[in-house]
Amino acid sequence: MTNKINLKICVGTMCYVMGGAELKDAIETLPAELTEHLNITYSPCLGCCETQRPPLIEINGKRIAGVSKINLIQIVKEEIRNAV
Amino acid sequence: MKNNDNFIEVDFFQKNKAGNVVCGDSFMSQKLKGEGRIISVLSDGLGSGIKACVLSTLTVTMAMNFTAMNESILQTSKSIMNTLPKDMVRKISYSTFCICDIDCFANVKIIEYESPAYYLFRRGQFIDVPKKKIPVEREDLGNTFLWISEFKLEKEDRIIFFSDGVSQSGMGSASMPFGWEDGAKTYIAGLVNQRNDISAKELAHKIVAQAEKNDGYSLKDDTSCCVIYMRKPRNLLVCTGPPFDEKNDKYLANRVKEFRGRKILCGGTTATIISRELGLKMEVDMDIVDKELPPLSHMEGVDLVTEGILTLGKVERILTSGNTEFHKEAGPAEQVVRMLLDSDKITLLVGTRINIAHQDPNLPVELEIRRNVVKKIKYLLETKYLKDVEIMYI
Numbered sequence: 001m002t003n004k005i006n007l008k009i010c011v012g013t014m015c016y017v018m019g020g021a022e023l024k025d026a027i028e029t030l031p032a033e034l035t036e037h038l039n040i041t042y043s044p045c046l047g048c049c050e051t052q053r054p055p056l057i058e059i060n061g062k063r064i065a066g067v068s069k070i071n072l073i074q075i076v077k078e079e080i081r082n083a084v
Numbered sequence: 085m086k087n088n089d090n091f092i093e094v095d096f097f098q099k100n101k102a103g104n105v106v107c108g109d110s111f112m113s114q115k116l117k118g119e120g121r122i123i124s125v126l127s128d129g130l131g132s133g134i135k136a137c138v139l140s141t142l143t144v145t146m147a148m149n150f151t152a153m154n155e156s157i158l159q160t161s162k163s164i165m166n167t168l169p170k171d172m173v174r175k176i177s178y179s180t181f182c183i184c185d186i187d188c189f190a191n192v193k194i195i196e197y198e199s200p201a202y203y204l205f206r207r208g209q210f211i212d213v214p215k216k217k218i219p220v221e222r223e224d225l226g227n228t229f230l231w232i233s234e235f236k237l238e239k240e241d242r243i244i245f246f247s248d249g250v251s252q253s254g255m256g257s258a259s260m261p262f263g264w265e266d267g268a269k270t271y272i273a274g275l276v277n278q279r280n281d282i283s284a285k286e287l288a289h290k291i292v293a294q295a296e297k298n299d300g301y302s303l304k305d306d307t308s309c310c311v312i313y314m315r316k317p318r319n320l321l322v323c324t325g326p327p328f329d330e331k332n333d334k335y336l337a338n339r340v341k342e343f344r345g346r347k348i349l350c351g352g353t354t355a356t357i358i359s360r361e362l363g364l365k366m367e368v369d370m371d372i373v374d375k376e377l378p379p380l381s382h383m384e385g386v387d388l389v390t391e392g393i394l395t396l397g398k399v400e401r402i403l404t405s406g407n408t409e410f411h412k413e414a415g416p417a418e419q420v421v422r423m424l425l426d427s428d429k430i431t432l433l434v435g436t437r438i439n440i441a442h443q444d445p446n447l448p449v450e451l452e453i454r455r456n457v458v459k460k461i462k463y464l465l466e467t468k469y470l471k472d473v474e475i476m477y478i
Contacts, residue, residue, distance in 0.1 A: 011368060013391055
């Protein structure tokens, strides 16, 4: 895989309160074989918590709402599998 | 207080006598908004510990209220002496005080009773101000005197007054057998001449720290120092919340861009608007972490970018507690507090658009209404920290 996957985690107020803080911890504990494919950044606010259920992430430009610690890892794995 | 574009910064620092949990010196400063006056009172109660604390607290409270009511100073001091409880051992009721009353035209009146003489530092040197001596008759102690001095405060002037914990620090040691005395003047002049813009807060801290050093890091008396500094105001803009009408986004961004002074943005949406409108890049900093709060961001041209309502809520809690001494690696809220306290004139630019997502009753109670938190912060900054604060809604 040549291009890294862009993963953006929202750390705005709503996302942070609704579980974004845990997503940050979850990302930090991912194994190296997954993180080497990721380009992780954080956003002060993705600006869509009024219409979508926080916490939100953006993976390769796709917005995903209501992300939890567990499904974040699944989402990341799936995206890597699709990209390879 | 604003005086022809000058600001009068009042700050104070104290440390307890070694081993004591309360301080026998008390300090109080009040801004009378209607009259544009600032009154500051420092008192040292007889002895140390709880007893001294009660005496000095009574003294500063009475002196403050009587002065604010323009009561005659002789009557004020008599009332204080008659009210103070008598010491069981020494059979006297005693506390010293120093009242500094500055009016809206920067006329200063300082009344000293048995306290170490204050210093006036002007253009690189100490100025001796003539003092009027007024006898106060006492039955328990023989006659004592009030010293009254009046002068006009000029820009960059500093008034420094302290308890005898400062002037007598180091007493009995080989290098300063009679205490710090004039050494304090040399020390202060050195500090100010080295850094002309040293703040009242920093100077008060440094004087007390040096007094502690003189005493071999074990203070022999309660040590307090108040510094009053008339300076050009240090401006700070705190911008929080998106404008009610999206058309005003550009206006908000320009206000931030054109503001002369330091700038803080509190709020992810607010920061995104500014970043978009001004074309400035923003990056989240995950190195400075506070478990309770979302992280800081960095934006060129802005001194601090934080999350909004949770951070402001914590700022309000810190300002209420008064515990504002932080370590260097402080979190976002502590950094906001530090910048607030290091400023004189604070403008709070508050966007009034309500984030509907925040109105869910299932959310934590910390998600208060922005306008309420901002109002509380304004009240605290004005009354407790004597800042000039203005709120603008957009």
